[in-house]
Amino acid sequence: MDPLVHSISIDPQKCIGCTTCMKRCPIEAIRVKDSKCYIIDSRCINCGHCVNVCPHRALSGITDDINSIFNFPYRIALIDPVLYSQFDLVTDPVKIISVFKDLGFNEVFETSHGADLITNFTKKYIKSASSKPVISSSCPTIIRLIQLRFPELIDNILPIDSPVEISAYMARQNAIKSTKFSCTDIGVFYISPCSARIYSFQHPVGIKYTNITGTISISSLFLDISKLMDNIKETVDFYSSGKAIGWARAGGQSQALEISEFLAVDGIENVISVLEEIENNKINDLLFLECQACTNGCVGGCLTIENSFVARNRIRQISQKFYKYIPEDLFQPEKFLLDQPIEPLNVLKLDKDLSKAIAKMKLIEEVVKDLPNIDCGACGSPSCKALAEDIVQGYSNKSDCIVMLKNNLKIK
Structure with missing residues (x-):
């Protein structure tokens, strides 16, 4: 079988068939034959859990190399706030994102922009939603899980695109207006904490086309960022929205809504358990359900390097520091509503x-x-x-x- 399955790569030289990944896969998508593991791609939800638990580092997420950005005349780095959590609290986020200019990017744009837009939309949508609880659409692994295991809950999914896609569109449109480059000359590269995003860009759900050109892992850039941070040539503007930064940790999205009838669940096994309860009508007092496949939220993604509990605590403190920031509504949320149906996947x-x-x-x-x-x-x-x-x-x-x-x- 091809070693590249969705966004996960299997190195046959390192895999010894120990069955650890198979036993820990939450969706039973992994088998071991002839002392090598393989993934049933139609069942895989791209959670990256197998990458985290493999003791031999035989599985890894597939991302683009930093040099691939130079295929485009104008290059935008799309930064996830998860990146801030990979460094100690003494390190200013401005320094972290400014490094990307020295890495070869022309511009830096944060996914926090899209997160704020979705928060404002969700506050209004919850009041009129016919299917409750409204389930967050930010995690692509959760969307695929619902397609596979809980198709009756598809109508509960928040009908708006993810912060990543929305922010990528914003960044691209701003670049087109401020430069002479065409859309095809502009490369938008997402600095990703997880493998699920990679697959979501290759196979968009709910939209026709992705706004992302490529994906580069946080783990692959960590050392370069650390080395360049003390000699920054040019600083960039920092989007200091504490509520949006909080999205990087489990519960951050729910907290930004400023409601009490919510439930934030992290860890794919816990998510499956809660979705089963909702499917069986055992939980009926919720307005909003935030599900994160990774433990502690996006800070626990398989393409990060810091302990997820430490990273979550850092995001909490950074978010609190900038929590009073009030963002401007530069784009209307209706532009980013899902325009393609989310279909059940009957692969089982x-x-x-x-x-x-x-x-x-x-x-x-x-x-x-x-x-x-x-x-x-x-x-x-x-x-x-x-x-x-x-x-x-x-x-x-x-x-x-x-x-x-x-x-x-x-x-x-």
Whole structure:
């Protein structure tokens, strides 16, 4: 299988088939065969959890190289506030973002602009929303998770684009007005904390086209930023909106809404648990639900370098410092509403033919009865039920089960 699956790369030289990623995958999208892991791309939600838990660093997010920016005459660095959390609180955010001029960018623009616009829109939308709770649309992993596992909640998704896409559009339009460059001459590169963003730019959901040209990971630039910070040639303006900066941590988006009927959930396993509760109508007193796939929010993304708890605390303090800032409404939110339907993803179906799918389901139940049901993962599937599905679908066979193989050898 191609080592590049969505936004995750698997290095076969480093992978030893230890099954750690398979066991920790929240959506059971990973299998291990012939001592190597592989990802079922149709099931992957690009959460990057496998990247974080791999003890051998065999999995990584795929991003662009910094040198790729020079393919464009005019270059814009799109900065996520997560970047501020990677440095100690003594380091001024102005110094951090100013470094990008020395890295070769012509302009710096922060995603905080888009976050403020969405906050203002959400405050109004919640009052008239027919499906509650309104679920934040900022995390692409959560959107894909809902498409796969919770299609009944699609109508609850906030119908506006992410802060990244909105800010990229703002930055591009401002550059077109202030320079003589055309749209195709302008490259907008997002400095990303997570792998999910990469896939969302390649396969946009809810919109036709992305405004992002490329993606560069925070982790790949950290050392360069650190080295250049003490010799900055030119400083740039800093968008000091504390409410928008707070979006980088779990709960920041909800706090900016200034309402009490909200729930902020971080960590993909916790998100799945809460969405199940909402789907079963066990939670009915919420207006807004903020879901973040990464622990502690975007500061816990797999393309960062700092401990997520430390980073979250830093963002909290930076946000408080600038919390009284009142942004100007430069763009109308209606321009950024989703104009494409978010469709359910039926990749978990056993067969397109309903009668065959039912037959396979019955067969899976029979196979599960023969398996030991201890979910050891030694077979290369995350659970005995998953192995039964793989057997029925023709991807595995019963001899892959170590327990059954051992018992058969004893009998012989």
